[in-house]
Amino acid sequence: MFLDLEVNNVEYYGAVASPRCKDNYVVMEGHAIDYEPYQGEVKFTRFESREDSLERGWLTIPDDVWLLVGHNLAFELDWIWEQHFDELSKFVKRGGMFWCTQLARYRLTRQEEMYPKLSDTAIHYGGDPKLDLVQAEWERGVLTKDIDPVMLRDYLVGTPDMEGDIGNTRIAFYGEWVEATERGMVQAILEQNNALLFNSVCMSNGLKIDIEVGEDNLKRLEKRLAEVEELLKEQQRLSGISEEGVRAFKFGSSYHKSAWIYGGTYRYDGRVPSIDKDGNYRYEKQSVVFEEGSKDNYLVVEGVEDLEEYCTSKGFNPTRFVRGKNAGLIKVERVDSDQVRMINGKIDEDLKGVISLKEYPQEFQDGWLAKNRNETVLACGSPVLSTKEGAIEELFNRPETSAKGKEVLTLFREWAILNKVIGAFFDRVEYYANGDIKKRSGMFQYITDQGLIHHSLNNTATKTGRLSSNKP
Numbered sequence: 001m002f003l004d005l006e007v008n009n010v011e012y013y014g015a016v017a018s019p020r021c022k023d024n025y026v027v028m029e030g031h032a033i034d035y036e037p038y039q040g041e042v043k044f045t046r047f048e049s050r051e052d053s054l055e056r057g058w059l060t061i062p063d064d065v066w067l068l069v070g071h072n073l074a075f076e077l078d079w080i081w082e083q084h085f086d087e088l089s090k091f092v093k094r095g096g097m098f099w100c101t102q103l104a105r106y107r108l109t110r111q112e113e114m115y116p117k118l119s120d121t122a123i124h125y126g127g128d129p130k131l132d133l134v135q136a137e138w139e140r141g142v143l144t145k146d147i148d149p150v151m152l153r154d155y156l157v158g159t160p161d162m163e164g165d166i167g168n169t170r171i172a173f174y175g176e177w178v179e180a181t182e183r184g185m186v187q188a189i190l191e192q193n194n195a196l197l198f199n200s201v202c203m204s205n206g207l208k209i210d211i212e213v214g215e216d217n218l219k220r221l222e223k224r225l226a227e228v229e230e231l232l233k234e235q236q237r238l239s240g241i242s243e244e245g246v247r248a249f250k251f252g253s254s255y256h257k258s259a260w261i262y263g264g265t266y267r268y269d270g271r272v273p274s275i276d277k278d279g280n281y282r283y284e285k286q287s288v289v290f291e292e293g294s295k296d297n298y299l300v301v302e303g304v305e306d307l308e309e310y311c312t313s314k315g316f317n318p319t320r321f322v323r324g325k326n327a328g329l330i331k332v333e334r335v336d337s338d339q340v341r342m343i344n345g346k347i348d349e350d351l352k353g354v355i356s357l358k359e360y361p362q363e364f365q366d367g368w369l370a371k372n373r374n375e376t377v378l379a380c381g382s383p384v385l386s387t388k389e390g391a392i393e394e395l396f397n398r399p400e401t402s403a404k405g406k407e408v409l410t411l412f413r414e415w416a417i418l419n420k421v422i423g424a425f426f427d428r429v430e431y432y433a434n435g436d437i438k439k440r441s442g443m444f445q446y447i448t449d450q451g452l453i454h455h456s457l458n459n460t461a462t463k464t465g466r467l468s469s470n471k472p
Contacts, residue, residue, distance in 0.1 A: 001065045002032045002040075002173070004165045005058075005076055006156055008144045013446045013454070014471040017075075017144075019082040020448065025050035026079065027144045029058040030156040030166045033065060037174055042166045044157050046149060059084040061091045069173050071118040071165070073100035073193075074459060077200035098193040101172040106460040107189055108179055115460050122168035125175025130168070131155045192459075199457040199467070206452035214444060218426045225418040232411050235354075236260065244270055245349050251415060255378060257387040261408070263353025265380035272345035283336040289318040290333065301332060348379055354408045360400045368394060389416060424472070443472040 006028040012021035026047055032040040047053035059080060061068065068091065070076045077098075080088045105116040105124075113120075119130040134155040137147050144152070158164030163171065180186045229251065236246050239260070248268040250256050259266040274282040287304075289311065291297040299318070304310045307330045311318050318330045357365050372386035385391070395401055396409045422428060427444035429437055446453045453472065461468040 001061060001067070002034070002069045002166050002169050003059075003076055004030045004070060004156060004169060005079055006030075006144055006152055007079065009138065010143065013448050015454065015456075018454065019079045020454065022050065025145075026053045026058045026083075028149075028152055028156055030164070032166050032170060033062065034170070038170065042157050042164070044153060046153070054083065057084070059087055061087055061096070063094075065091070065096070067097050067099055069099045069101065069169060071101045071121070071169050071172065073098060073102070074196055074200050074203070074457075077197065078204055081200065081204035092197070097190055098197055099173060099176075099190070100193055100196055100459070101169055101176060103192055103196055103459050104176040104180065104189050105172070107185065107192060107465075108176060108183075111460075111463050111465050114462070115458075118165060118168055118172065121172045121176075122163070125171050127168040127171040128158075128163040130165070131162070196459050199459060203454055203457055206448075206450075206454040209444070209447050209451055209453060211444075211447065211451060214426065218422065221418055221422050221426075225415065225422065228411055228415045228418065232408070232415065235408050235411070239351070239354065241266070241351065242349060244347065248347075251419070254374070254384055254387060255376075257412075258374075258384045259351050259353075259378055261354050261387055261412070262357065262385045263351055264378040264382040266349045266351050267346055267379040268349075269344065270347040271342040272347060274341040274343045282341040284339040284341050285334045286337040286339075287332050288335055289316070289330055292317045292319050298335075307332070350380070355395060355401065355405050360398060364398070387412065389413065392416075446471055 005026050007017045007019070007026050008024040009017040010021050010023040012018040012024070015021075017024055028044055028046045030042065030044040032042045034040040045056075045058060047056065047058065077088070101118070101121055102116055105113060105121045109116070117130075119127075121127075123129065131151070131154060133151055134147060137151075138144070154162075154164060156164050156166065158167045176189075177186070180189055232251070233246050233249070236249060237243070241249070241260070245266060245268060248270055249260075250268075256266060256268070258264065276282055286300055287302045288298040288300050289307065291299075299311065299314060299316050301307060301310060307318070311330065321327050321329050321331055357368070360368075368391070369385075372388075372391045374384040374386065376384045378384060392409050392413055396406055396413070401409070423441045424443065426442045428440070428442045430439040432438045443453060446455070448454065455472060456470050458468045458470065
């Protein structure tokens with residue numbers, strides 16, 4: 001039995017088309033059952049709502065079907081476990097087997113083709129390219145339920161002139177079966193599909209998260225991270241970094257960390273004096289009133305609302321307009337203050353470095369630099385050197401490293417570990433200046449309303465054939 005589902009695609013806790021999202025449902029189901037190769041009619045059913053798909057049902061596996069085939073079959077299995085658990089369980093219990101054409105192609109290419117696409121796999125065995133129009137609709141954000149039904153049907157079922165997903169899956173399967181038979185790999189691929197089935201169960205069940213414990217852990221970790229950062233800032237002050245430089249230091253910046261640890265120009269964003277084309281400082285303007293008959297004596301009136309009362313209180317006789325519509329009123333002028341105008345710019349501080357590599361044996365220097373020198377450079381032209389865990393660990397363990405150096409490296413290592421743990425396991429959000437989300441990381445962002453994380457176990461993602469995971 002060849003099976004393919006076209007489902008609604010509202011994002012749900014990191015998943016593009018999760019069956020656990022109440023806005024998602026099977027929009028169109030397509031299948032074919034072959035008792036002889038290429039003989040089964042391709043059939044389809046369209047559903048108009050989630051309620052419609054659940055009420056009518058979209059999966060029946062006949063008792064004489066022994067093999068269920070799909071491309072990226074883990075996706076279909078996730079939907080089946082969620083909405084047709086009993087049907088799939090019955091199939092598995094009577095010895096039903098599975099064949100994912102994506103996984104088979106991945107294995108047959110010795111893991112050279114990772115995440116092989118259906119169209120590429122089918123074309124290899126004589127199939128047709130997929131209908132790009134539907135893919136284009138998805139790419140521009142159109143929901144599956146809103147795609148033209150005829151277009152979606154042709155994408156799934158095919159036309160007299162072109163195979164759809166079901167037909168291409170069938171062509172890919174028979175081509176793979178022949179190739180796998182010739183190479184003695186049929187049993188191995190079937191066993192790999194058993195593993196895929198198990199992985200689909202894991203993903204469907206999800207990971208139960210104790211949110212309360214997690215939140216307590218996060219508070220504890222963030223508290224310690226803040227403490228470590230303060231200790232590092234104190235070390236920066238002791239090493240001669242200005243207070244402005246301490247405030248601007250970015251612990252996630254390889255440039256900043258390299259400049260402080262190994263020495264070099266520490267460049268950061270700050271406020272710098274505004275200078276004219278002749279190299280002279282520009283000054284902030286201020287509002288003043290001059291004394292009658294004088295250009296030397298004046299009274300600063302910046303922010304003053306009642307000039308008459310203010311001048312009277314100061315015993316000051318201000319210059320006034322002689323004629324025009326403002327005649328008799330106090331004349332306010334804008335002049336340079338003694339405050340230099342500050343603008344956003346770059347500030348450079350030359351740092352000696354906590355670690356001096358020159359103090360280490362030449363052989364060690366050469367080996368360490370070969371591994372830890374980046375192609376990028378600081379403002380002074382010296383290379384950015386690694387501050388990753390391995391590099392720091394190697395320096396920490398050297399007898400030439402001073403006690404002060406080890407103190408700073410210890411704090412850096414702890415900061416890196418805390419930062420990594422918080423970023424990996426919790427919900428960390430970075431924002432742009434306008435409030436939009438720039439980056440989001442951490443396991444907790446994927447926790448559903450049921451307190452579960454439905455992770456992704458990837459069966460075709462590595463050159464080694466190992467399983468991989470994402471989100472998280």
